[in-house]
Amino acid sequence: MALGLYIIGDEILSGKRQDKHFSRVQQLLAARGMQLQWAQYLGDDAQVLHDSLRASFERGDTVLSCGGIGATPDDHTRAAAAAALGLPLELHPEAAALIRQRIVTASLGEPESPANQQRLQMGTFPQGAQIIPNPYNQIPGFFIREHYFVPGFPVMAWPMIEWVLDTRLQHLQRPAGYLERGLIVQGAMESELTPLMLRIEREHAQVKVYSLPSVDDAQWGRHIEIGVKGEPQCVQPAFDALRQGLIELGAKLRTETVRSI
Known part of the structure; x- marks a missing residue:
């Protein structure tokens, strides 16, 4: 629904x-x-x-x-x-x-x-x-x-x-709301990260993976904010798997983002 x-x-x-x-x-x-x-x-x-x-x-x-x-x-x-x-x-x-x-x-x-x-x-x-x-x-x-x-x-x-x-x-209504956790990744292309995003969604079906590219950010330049969102108890294991996958790909990880939505 x-x-x-x-x-x-x-x-x-x-x-x-x-x-x-x-x-x-x-x-x-x-x-x-x-x-x-x-x-x-x-x-x-x-x-x-x-x-x-x-x-x-x-x-x-x-x-x-x-x-x-x-x-x-x-x-x-x-x-x-x-x-x-x-x-x-x-x-x-x-x-x-x-x-x-x-x-x-x-x-x-x-x-x-x-x-x-x-x-x-x-x-x-x-x-x-x-x-x-x-x-x-x-x-x-x-x-x-x-x-x-x-x-x-x-x-x-x-x-x-x-x-x-x-x-x-x-x-x-969900008193705890939804949680969104992400990472700023510099220099990467979305096409390079798509297989990892698909794997995270496949292995952690309770969350959604998101990707927000930017080409001219004043602080980070060209970058992608990539992360997961869903019920709070499901987000952390999916985020940990995403972060590890980015490290294995040699991605340039910068700051983490956390939002309640």
Whole structure:
């Protein structure tokens, strides 16, 4: 099971608005010992949204999705999710009650006015979906099949994502977090180190090996940061094997790096 993130909206892809969700979601996850396996930016295109959602539903991924759940013509996310699952859209009774309550408390006019009937469309979700509470204005998001849909407004989206992480996804939290240990290697080429990296991943399947080359670093010049990351108890033996392998290759080892991620 992979943890992914969709950030949806033409305004992000066109540059009219700068995305703030990616870095904030990373922070929220890191505080809980979690991390993303993938992230995608998607425009407000019904077919693209349908195809992307159908793929992540079929993979069984756990997905956070920001944006596109309003009630204007360019908001296709709710319908795309329903179509990807082969389900109808339904007005969720609890969502409808919350939206009607918002109409009254915010003095938005007669509940039966065309504008307020349009607002009710924000409570139509794929059949069987459940709501995500919205502490900002009470108009909820929704979740279904481990996909969690929140608005694009950060002031709403971020507390809603925190609710998801601390209730629905609490079992994925890792208090100890992930550990990353690496070495700066000067003068080497990635192609020379690839057989060693493959061997470490084969012999230590619980960790991932990473390689970050640089050609013009002010301190180290051309170098590669190579290391392993994973559960803390699995990292040390894999790192020791990697370090020994680099020594045997005659690599120029410099400083070590350690990060909690």
